[in-house]
Amino acid sequence: GAVVSQHPSWVICKSGTSVKIECRSLDFQATTMFWYRQFPKQSLMLMATSNEGSKATYEQGVEKDKFLINHASLTLSTLTVTSAHPEDSSFYICSASPGLSSYEQYFGPGTRLTVT
């Protein structure tokens, strides 16, 4: 159990376009999901906390108008990278907890974004 999926697994887009990444909890409901960004050979950097039915909470330095997060249901959160630029190329990973007070977080397989 506790499976998190992401779609797409990889995407290539042109500079200036927008890309949407989906994160789904397949066998549990997640009131909270988290979005991370990871550069090669580095640790995970928290971008934002996504709460179902409310606005996301962004970490300092993360542009909320560029990285739009929508938590439409208890099993789906989306991250849209707007007006993407090459520096946005990265590995984006979401995670979710199976319960309001659950400590365990399960990660999706990640989405590799390349902006050309």
Place this chain on the structure above:
Amino acid sequence: QQQVKQSPQSLIVQKGGISIINCAYENTAFDYFPWYQQFPGKGPALLIAIRPDVSEKKEGRFTISFNKSAKQFSLHIMDSQPGDSATYFCAASSEGNTPLVFGKGTRLSVIA
């Protein structure tokens, strides 16, 4: 300010040996300490986790040792195998449904 310090940055272990990765934290409010394993191009997978009410937890070849007074915890991989070659991250959190604070990771290579 890095709240979870992880060492070593990289580790090479012979097949069958013991791999040991250490983490230290500063925030005494942390009360959940998981370890994640990540293979290249994949998301992190929860390996094992511990709460501060116990000093050790073992699952198969993986053991977490926890020292609350020293604010340190470590991952021991017994009988290390080439398939264990991956990046390992320690993490910590202070309550449920809150973001994890990650260490910088350890790249483990198990050589035959």
